[in-house]
Amino acid sequence: MSHSVLICDDAIFMRTMIGDILQQSGFDVVGEAETGLQAIEKYKQLKPDLVTMDIVMPDMGGIDAVREITKFDPNARVLMCSAMGQQALVVEAIQAGAKDFVVKPFQPSRVLEAVQRVLG
Amino acid sequence: MDLSRYAELFLTESREHLSAINHLLLELERTPGASEPLDAIFRAVHTIKGMSATMGYGPVAELTHELESLLDRVRRGESRISAPLLDVSFATADALESAIDLAVAGRIDEIEVTQLLGRLRALASDKPARAKANGKKRRATSDNGEAGMLVRVRLAPDTQLSGVRAYLVVKRAETLGTVHSLSPSIEALQAGDFDRKFSLRLNTHEPAGAVEAALRSVGDVESVSAMSGSEENQTTPPNPDLHVDPVGEALPREALRQQQHIRIELRRLDTLMNLIGELMITRGRLVETAAAAGDLAVTEAVSEASRLISQLQDEIMMSRMVPVHHVFDRFPRLVRDAARSLGKNVEFAMSGKEIELDRSMLDEIGDPIVHLLRNAVDHGFETPAEREAAGKPAFGKLTLSAARERSSVTVRVSDDGRGIDRVRVLAKAREQGFVTDAAKTELTDEELIRMIARPGFSTKDQVTDLSGRGVGIDAVYSRVRALGGSVEIKTAAGQGTTTILRLPITLAIIRALLARVHDEVYAIPLTHVQETVALTPSHLKTVRGQEVLLMRGDVLPLVRMRTLASQPVAQDGTAHVIVLELGERRMGLVVDELSGQQDIVVKHFDAVRGGAALFSGATILSDGSPSLIVDVGSLL
Numbered sequence: 001m002s003h004s005v006l007i008c009d010d011a012i013f014m015r016t017m018i019g020d021i022l023q024q025s026g027f028d029v030v031g032e033a034e035t036g037l038q039a040i041e042k043y044k045q046l047k048p049d050l051v052t053m054d055i056v057m058p059d060m061g062g063i064d065a066v067r068e069i070t071k072f073d074p075n076a077r078v079l080m081c082s083a084m085g086q087q088a089l090v091v092e093a094i095q096a097g098a099k100d101f102v103v104k105p106f107q108p109s110r111v112l113e114a115v116q117r118v119l120g
Numbered sequence: 121m122d123l124s125r126y127a128e129l130f131l132t133e134s135r136e137h138l139s140a141i142n143h144l145l146l147e148l149e150r151t152p153g154a155s156e157p158l159d160a161i162f163r164a165v166h167t168i169k170g171m172s173a174t175m176g177y178g179p180v181a182e183l184t185h186e187l188e189s190l191l192d193r194v195r196r197g198e199s200r201i202s203a204p205l206l207d208v209s210f211a212t213a214d215a216l217e218s219a220i221d222l223a224v225a226g227r228i229d230e231i232e233v234t235q236l237l238g239r240l241r242a243l244a245s246d247k248p249a250r251a252k253a254n255g256k257k258r259r260a261t262s263d264n265g266e267a268g269m270l271v272r273v274r275l276a277p278d279t280q281l282s283g284v285r286a287y288l289v290v291k292r293a294e295t296l297g298t299v300h301s302l303s304p305s306i307e308a309l310q311a312g313d314f315d316r317k318f319s320l321r322l323n324t325h326e327p328a329g330a331v332e333a334a335l336r337s338v339g340d341v342e343s344v345s346a347m348s349g350s351e352e353n354q355t356t357p358p359n360p361d362l363h364v365d366p367v368g369e370a371l372p373r374e375a376l377r378q379q380q381h382i383r384i385e386l387r388r389l390d391t392l393m394n395l396i397g398e399l400m401i402t403r404g405r406l407v408e409t410a411a412a413a414g415d416l417a418v419t420e421a422v423s424e425a426s427r428l429i430s431q432l433q434d435e436i437m438m439s440r441m442v443p444v445h446h447v448f449d450r451f452p453r454l455v456r457d458a459a460r461s462l463g464k465n466v467e468f469a470m471s472g473k474e475i476e477l478d479r480s481m482l483d484e485i486g487d488p489i490v491h492l493l494r495n496a497v498d499h500g501f502e503t504p505a506e507r508e509a510a511g512k513p514a515f516g517k518l519t520l521s522a523a524r525e526r527s528s529v530t531v532r533v534s535d536d537g538r539g540i541d542r543v544r545v546l547a548k549a550r551e552q553g554f555v556t557d558a559a560k561t562e563l564t565d566e567e568l569i570r571m572i573a574r575p576g577f578s579t580k581d582q583v584t585d586l587s588g589r590g591v592g593i594d595a596v597y598s599r600v601r602a603l604g605g606s607v608e609i610k611t612a613a614g615q616g617t618t619t620i621l622r623l624p625i626t627l628a629i630i631r632a633l634l635a636r637v638h639d640e641v642y643a644i645p646l647t648h649v650q651e652t653v654a655l656t657p658s659h660l661k662t663v664r665g666q667e668v669l670l671m672r673g674d675v676l677p678l679v680r681m682r683t684l685a686s687q688p689v690a691q692d693g694t695a696h697v698i699v700l701e702l703g704e705r706r707m708g709l710v711v712d713e714l715s716g717q718q719d720i721v722v723k724h725f726d727a728v729r730g731g732a733a734l735f736s737g738a739t740i741l742s743d744g745s746p747s748l749i750v751d752v753g754s755l756l
Contacts, residue, residue: 082281086281087281087283087284087310087311087312088310088311090281090284091283091284091287091310094284094287094288094291100288100339101281101284102280103280103281110280113339114339117337117338117339120337
């Protein structure tokens with residue numbers, strides 16, 4: 001059975017791109033979220049195997065969302081999507097419970113490697 | 121980029137720094153509080169680190185990096201100069217020496233620095249309060265296993281957000297046991313302030329292999345090595361207080377040093393060159409005197425000495441030879457920049473970079489070559505649109521090559537640009553009165569160069585733009601001629617231009633033919649002498665009021681040295697003709713008498729320009745008398 005994924009990003013472009021990368025590798029994108037709040041809501045509702053999480057989003061940022069999701073499910077597997085120069089924020093996200101990270105611009109191979117590590 | 125040719129330089133410089141480090145360490149040992157030697161060591165170590173990293177000599181860079189970190193702690197007052205610190209520093213200096221030799225010899229795989237790195241890191245990661253603790257104490261703790269497993273991690277070169285990745289590794293390690301002695305600190309790691317490598321100690325019950333596997337799974341980890349306390353002890357020298365060279369004895373160090381280099385001030389080489397020049401002159405005199413004395417034993421000894429002096433001269437010459445890449449290497453960048461700023465598409469290639477030239481010659485030819493390359497890019501090549509219209513490849517080909525040809529070196533600058541417009545040059549030459557022959561429709565290569573090499577001829581913008589070439593060719597020409605060389609230009613409209621510089625390999629000593637004219641003896645560089653003949657009336661002919669030389673059916677221009685040098689016109693008597701050649705040009709030079717050949721030392725001429733254009737320099741002959749050196753280039 002393929003793994004289910006929830007993609008959280010405020011940009012449609014990014015969501016589409018990550019979605020394509022993952023779907024092409026057999027993942028099942030079960031939901032998308034545009035804000036941190038939506039992400040928490042959808043996680044509780046869908047209980048996906050994996051969450052990809054943007055750091056900067058309106059309403060609630062990715063780091064707080066990770067914190068809330070991990071509180072709800074300590075085994076949640078969250079992959080942070082960061083940009084260059086967000087070193088400190090990524091560290092914070094990992095302290096909040098994220099398992100790994102990928103850096104934009106995305107290279108499909110790197111995204112998939114990270115996903116495998118998080119799921120592995 | 122090919123780094124191998126920098127290896128020798130790296131070796132020489134590193135050895136100098138190492139030697140300095142050893143001296144400074146001794147000084148530091150005598151006066152532990154002094155900051156000056158410490159700073160100097162730090163700089164030297166830092167320099168070797170930078171150089172070795174550039175050369176890709178990983179283990180050398182690693183060793184220097186660790187030593188640098190250790191010394192930096194001392195500089196920042198976190199550690200103090202102690203016996204173990206000095207010992208490990210000395211040991212590192214020794215190990216560096218071997219490692220550098222091996223690295224340069226291409227045997228980098230044989231370098232073994234692990235244990236020394238461990239010692240350096242252990243000392244550097246000591247708590248400030250324990251900085252004074254001696255090696256035995258430190259070892260005692262690791263014997264008890266309290267120090268835990270030493271884990272060293274290196275991240276992949278393309279790791280993104282390496283600080284975060286390192287943090288993930290540390291977090292993973294924390295799931296296996298207790299992490300301490302993290303180096304660099306967690307703050308530095310998170311900030312990405314490290315060079316992909318970090319180490320930590322882990323108190324764990326997991327076997328080393330399991331730790332390695334777990335940490336490797338974090339991703340972007342290039343290598344992990346976990347070493348338990350007991351393993352570490354086995355590889356640590358039995359007594360760290362003992363000055364042990366970890367690689368020293370096993371290596372045939374001497375074998376690696378066959379090609380040693382030292383640096384010598386250029387001035388000393390010049391002095392040597394001058395001295396050998398004087399010696400050559402004395403040798404000539406000695407040979408003459410011995411021959412006159414007629415004593416067989418003396419003649420034999422003199423001829424032996426003479427042979428040795430020749431060898432000595434050759435060796436000194438060789439010591440001055442430098443591969444042309446020392447000058448050539450900056451050209452690709454120069455051509456690229458010139459092409460960019462002028463909007464030309466140029467593909468630049470060089471060959472013969474290993475060809476050697478005398479150092480002083482090399483210094484002199486840089487500018488002329490730069491001139492030729494710039495000219496080619498600026499005036500030689502068409503614009504991209506013009507090239508397309510002419511059906512030529514989009515990228516202009518510019519090549520610079522050096523080649524050895526007998527006793528000279530040929531430097532060729534060749535482009536496939538528009539070539540020189542002979543018609544325009546001819547028209548211009550006519551306009552300026554250089555060409556009077558109305559029937560002439562085209563200039564040969566030889567004539568062409570004579571035209572454009574005339575000072576002032578080609579400096580008019582008009583001609584420059586139209587002819588596609590020419591700015592400052594006269595400057596190149598006169599410089600190369602002053603060096604005893606010659607310039608040749610081959611060009612074809614629409615196909616490009618090739619400029620050939622022929623240079624003597626060395627400046628200082630040339631073989632010359634000596635010719636007496638009245639009471640003066642002149643020296644004529646033998647490279648330009650084709651042959652000599654006794655002058656007979658049958659050689660002479662007058663064409664349009666000009667005396668010419670008839671040689672086996674060829675008609676050559678003829679010049680009398682007496683006329684040139686404003687000597688009184690010859691009384692009746694014998695005369696000789698020296699046939700001079702330069703490229704394809706030839707001419708006859710009439711002198712009174714030939715007085716043999718000699719190696720002469722060229723002393724450069726500071727005489728007033730213009731008046732002395734006939735001579736390129738002066739020399740002292742073996743009998744002690746001065747002689748002027750004829751500039752064949754200016755005659756032809």
